Amino acid sequence: MLLQDKIFRRRNEFSLIASVGDRTSERLYEFGFAPDLEVVDNVEKRRRRANQPRWLGREDRFLRAVNPPGGIDSRALDVIRKSLDLLKGDRGKSVRILIDGEEDLLVLPIVVFQKGRSMVLYGQPDSGLVLVDSQISRNVCSTYLAELGIIISG
Numbered sequence: 334m335l336l337q338d339k340i341f342r343r344r345n346e347f348s349l350i351a352s353v354g355d356r357t358s359e360r361l362y363e364f365g366f367a368p369d370l371e372v373v374d375n376v377e378k379r380r381r382r383a384n385q386p387r388w389l390g391r392e393d394r395f396l397r398a399v400n401p402p403g404g405i406d407s408r409a410l411d412v413i414r415k416s417l418d419l420l421k422g423d424r425g426k427s428v429r430i431l432i433d434g435e436e437d438l439l440v441l442p443i444v445v446f447q448k449g450r451s452m453v454l455y456g457q458p459d460s461g462l463v464l465v466d467s468q469i470s471r472n473v474c475s476t477y478l479a480e481l482g483i484i485i486s487g
Contacts, residue, residue: 337364339464340452347466348449349420353440357456367427368454369420372413372439374432390427394419402435405442405483413442438481440465444474445485 340361344350351370352358358371398412409432416428432439440455444467451467467474475485 337366340364340366340454343452346450347452349417349447349451351443351447351451351453353436353443353453353455357454357462360456360462361454369427370416370443371427371429372432372436372443373429374434374436390429394426394428396428396430398430398432400432400434400436400439403438405438405478405481406434409439410442410483413439413446417443417446441474441478442483442485444470445478 340350341364344366349370350366350368351372352361352368353372355373355375358368358373361368396412396416398406398409400406400409409430412430416430419426419428430436430439437455440453443453444451444465447467453465453467454462455465457463478485
């Protein structure tokens with residue numbers, strides 16, 4: 334089954350669908366699907382992109398954060414929490430987070446912070462999209478965050 338079909342068939346099973354990565358977000362739009370949460374950095378394969386992925390959301394739901402390459406900054410964690418709070422209030426309106434730095438590892442806190450079952454997609458360069466089901470992956474992601482010194486309570 335194509336990933337596009339899997340996303341459409343299963344989307345109602347999830348309380349949140351998130352994309353991490355510029356090309357991943359673009360790909361979902363190409364499928365005709367807008368994720369609830371997008372995390373982008375205007376970089377693809379370590380090269381600055383000429384254009385941001387299209388954004389159809391409201392300006393007050395366009396957030397910014399700083400995050401270092403190969404790490405997870407507390408400011409990025411705060412913005413992820415804020416974005417999830419915004420989505421709790423109105424899931425029908427997408428949120429985008431533009432990262433100054435690198436967004437790659439931010440898959441981990443999204444999976445852990447979202448209390449319901451979430452689908453988080455990210456790109457595997459030159460291979461395709463990876464779909465993470467938080468119900469299956471939450472404990473593993475929490476362990477990885479703890480190894481990075483980030484303890485999530487509650």
